[in-house]
Amino acid sequence: MKYVDEFRDGERARLVAARIAAEVQPGRRYAFMEFCGGHTHAIARYGITDWLPQAVRMIHGPGCPVCVLPIGRIDQAIHLGLERGAIVCTYGDTMRVPASPAAGPPQGGQHPLGGREPQASRGAHEALSLTKAKARGADIRMVYSAADALRVARENPQREVVFFAIGFETTTPPTALVIRQAAEQGLGNFSVLCCHVLTPSALMHMLESASTHGPGAVPIDGFVGPAHVSIVIGARPYVPVAERYGKPIVIAGFEPLDVMQAIWMLVRQVNEGRAEVENQYVRAVTAEGNRTAQALVAEVFERRECFEWRGLGEVPHSALKIRPAYAAFDAERRFGLGYRGVPDHKQCECGAILRGVKRPDECKLFGTVCTPENPMGSCMVSSEGACAAHYSYGRFRGVPVVAAA
Numbered sequence: 001m002k003y004v005d006e007f008r009d010g011e012r013a014r015l016v017a018a019r020i021a022a023e024v025q026p027g028r029r030y031a032f033m034e035f036c037g038g039h040t041h042a043i044a045r046y047g048i049t050d051w052l053p054q055a056v057r058m059i060h061g062p063g064c065p066v067c068v069l070p071i072g073r074i075d076q077a078i079h080l081g082l083e084r085g086a087i088v089c090t091y092g093d094t095m096r097v098p099a100s101p102a103a104g105p106p107q108g109g110q111h112p113l114g115g116r117e118p119q120a121s122r123g124a125h126e127a128l129s130l131t132k133a134k135a136r137g138a139d140i141r142m143v144y145s146a147a148d149a150l151r152v153a154r155e156n157p158q159r160e161v162v163f164f165a166i167g168f169e170t171t172t173p174p175t176a177l178v179i180r181q182a183a184e185q186g187l188g189n190f191s192v193l194c195c196h197v198l199t200p201s202a203l204m205h206m207l208e209s210a211s212t213h214g215p216g217a218v219p220i221d222g223f224v225g226p227a228h229v230s231i232v233i234g235a236r237p238y239v240p241v242a243e244r245y246g247k248p249i250v251i252a253g254f255e256p257l258d259v260m261q262a263i264w265m266l267v268r269q270v271n272e273g274r275a276e277v278e279n280q281y282v283r284a285v286t287a288e289g290n291r292t293a294q295a296l297v298a299e300v301f302e303r304r305e306c307f308e309w310r311g312l313g314e315v316p317h318s319a320l321k322i323r324p325a326y327a328a329f330d331a332e333r334r335f336g337l338g339y340r341g342v343p344d345h346k347q348c349e350c351g352a353i354l355r356g357v358k359r360p361d362e363c364k365l366f367g368t369v370c371t372p373e374n375p376m377g378s379c380m381v382s383s384e385g386a387c388a389a390h391y392s393y394g395r396f397r398g399v400p401v402v403a404a405a
């Protein structure tokens with residue numbers, strides 16, 4: 001297979017679907033979580049669940065970086081743009097994530113994130129986003145890469161420029177690189193608000209959390225493992241997860257045939273009582289991953305003790321912070337930022353969806369109040385979000401088609 005069309009070939013998909021169906025044991029049920037938002041998107045876009053036997057259920061996981069970003073972190077970025085006069089650079093989807101519904105502190109008072117709250121800076125009880133903050137005068141800029149943010153800093157030597165860095169292990173190396181470049185170039189006006197998170201820690205946390213074992217538990221028989229993340233970290237870091245919790249993990253590419261083959265491999269592992277890490281995505285993922293990228297990340301970042309994930313709460317050792325050697329480029333230290341956790345919109349079910357407890361169409365706001373044009377929660381923002389994927393490709397499923405006379 002050389003070309004992407006071959007990974008989307010309907011005939012081959014039919015064959016793999018038949019193999020999965022043949023492999024499924026009578027009376028047995030299989031629940032697999034696709035951790036990564038890219039897989040959630042592929043499953044929705046290509047209607048993969050329609051190809052699966054009823055006994056195989058796919059559960060959306062928390063692997064969309066925009067979706068798991070907690071409101072408190074968006075608030076920090078907005079604060080830097082609106083109250084501290086910084087140019088805030090970030091990726092496009094991040095700009096639309098709803099922020100805190102609270103108006104912040106009493107006007108003119110001490111801001112909980114650091115610094116003074118200026119008079120009349122925000123309307124009372126208005127939910128902001130970085131896009132809305134931009135409309136209110138904050139200098140928020142969408143960038144396509146960390147390198148773009150560094151360029152903005154070079155072009156604006158009189159201004160503080162903060163790169164609001166989010167993402168899993170895939171986007172961490174470019175952030176590490178620009179921090180090192182900023183140090184080499186002596187850029188005194190550049191810093192990073194680091195919100196990079198780690199996949200294996202989240203997997204372990206999910207398997208240990210009450211939501212998988214307690215009442216209303218979501219049984220998970222195995223995971224479709226991330227594609228791009230695994231290119232960087234390799235297949236090896238998942239081995240302790242599979243061994244400790246007895247859950248098979250199959251790393252898969254993002255094309256529909258990749259995902260279907262991974263599901264087939266998972267069904268076989270479950271049937272055979274195996275809990276191994278297998279690599280379906282051999283054309284890109286190795287056991288070791290990208291050693292150069294790993295070394296760069298290790299030079300610039302270290303693990304946080306704890307980090308809040310939307311939906312998962314505080315997850316130990318699940319995110320990165322900037323090492324003391326690069327402290328000058330750490331926006332949290334530079335601006336004396338504190339962190340304040342903020343609950344989601346009362347009716348938003350993003351938390352339950354990110355834990356695999358609910359489906360998007362079980363949220364009362366889905367498709368009515370909350371749409372991709374007007375997202376109320378983070379899962380409706382990015383195309384990798386479960387709600388956005390279901391809205392784009394699945395919301396009319398089950399609606400009977402009436403032929404015109």
Ligand code: SF4
Binds near residue numbers: 350360370376
């Ligand atoms: S539909 Fe909107 S409000 Fe409901 S869970 Fe999804 S993102 Fe949150």
